[in-house]
Amino acid sequence: MTDPLTTELLDIALEAARRAGDLLRDGRPADLGVAATKTSPIDVVTEMDLAAEKLITDFLADRRPDDGVLGEEGASTEGSSGVRWVIDPIDGTVNYLYGLPAWAVSIAAERDGETVVGVVTAPMRRETYHAVLGGGAYLVAEGQERGERVRCRPAPVLDQALVGTGFGYRTERRIGQAEVVRALVPKVRDIRRGGSAAIDLCDVACGRLNGYYERGLNPWDYAAGALIAREAGALTGGRPGIPASGELTIAAPPGLFEPLQGLLEDLGAWHD
Numbered sequence: 001m002t003d004p005l006t007t008e009l010l011d012i013a014l015e016a017a018r019r020a021g022d023l024l025r026d027g028r029p030a031d032l033g034v035a036a037t038k039t040s041p042i043d044v045v046t047e048m049d050l051a052a053e054k055l056i057t058d059f060l061a062d063r064r065p066d067d068g069v070l071g072e073e074g075a076s077t078e079g080s081s082g083v084r085w086v087i088d089p090i091d092g093t094v095n096y097l098y099g100l101p102a103w104a105v106s107i108a109a110e111r112d113g114e115t116v117v118g119v120v121t122a123p124m125r126r127e128t129y130h131a132v133l134g135g136g137a138y139l140v141a142e143g144q145e146r147g148e149r150v151r152c153r154p155a156p157v158l159d160q161a162l163v164g165t166g167f168g169y170r171t172e173r174r175i176g177q178a179e180v181v182r183a184l185v186p187k188v189r190d191i192r193r194g195g196s197a198a199i200d201l202c203d204v205a206c207g208r209l210n211g212y213y214e215r216g217l218n219p220w221d222y223a224a225g226a227l228i229a230r231e232a233g234a235l236t237g238g239r240p241g242i243p244a245s246g247e248l249t250i251a252a253p254p255g256l257f258e259p260l261q262g263l264l265e266d267l268g269a270w271h272d
Contacts, residue, residue: 092196118224155255201225205232211252
């Protein structure tokens with residue numbers, strides 16, 4: 001039976017993500033991506049990021065004033081309740097800037113350091129993914145009252161795996177990541193680069209990707225999505241014996257996770 005606190009945290013996260021998603025979708029200027037090389041569009045995205053994070057943190061403070069918060073745009077409070085919220089108001093900001101649909105609001109709740117709730121809302125996909133620890137992962141399409149439980153695909157052999165990844169912003173890191181992709185492409189079915197870690201992890205959960213890896217993520221990038229992937233049957237981690245982190249994050253079903261992790265280790269995907 002679901003713990004009442006976990007149920008409360010899930011309901012709050014779902015509502016906060018919905019409100020932020022509506023703000024970002026409805027408040028985005030139609031011509032935002034036209035002058036993508038200028039300062040002003042970037043400033044607008046930053047303003048939208050900050051506005052969405054403030055909406056979320058204000059909502060959380062009203063509902064759960066004693067909780068801690070860690071947000072991408074600088075929100076950081078310790079809290080005294082044992083619960084901490086980990087927030088990415090726009091995961092996939094470049095996609096958001098250009099009007100591509102693969103961006104999301106990601107909200108996770110930790111209880112005594114363990115992620116117990118994850119919600120990822122992708123407004124342009126009209127989908128919300130959510131999970132509670134031990135309760136499975138679900139996909140809710142816009143207009144549905146109840147979602148459907150999702151499971152990751154059974155593990156294919158490595159050379160038949162469709163694998164998602166992402167790239168950092170620093171040139172030196174991107175060069176190294178490109179070398180890893182160059183070596184990886186002949187060993188898998190294909191590579192996809194969607195631009196949102198949270199959505200990529202949910203795509204593993206839904207069976208739209210077989211696996212996913214990336215270096216350079218922050219906790220707010222993967223906290224919610226990784227729980228959703230695990231509750232859908234995937235394994236998550238980093239280098240062998242190490243949890244997912246900024247060094248390396250991997251998600252894939254058992255049977256694929258291990259060879260993918262081993263190959264990434266051999267290729268040095270964990271260093272610049």
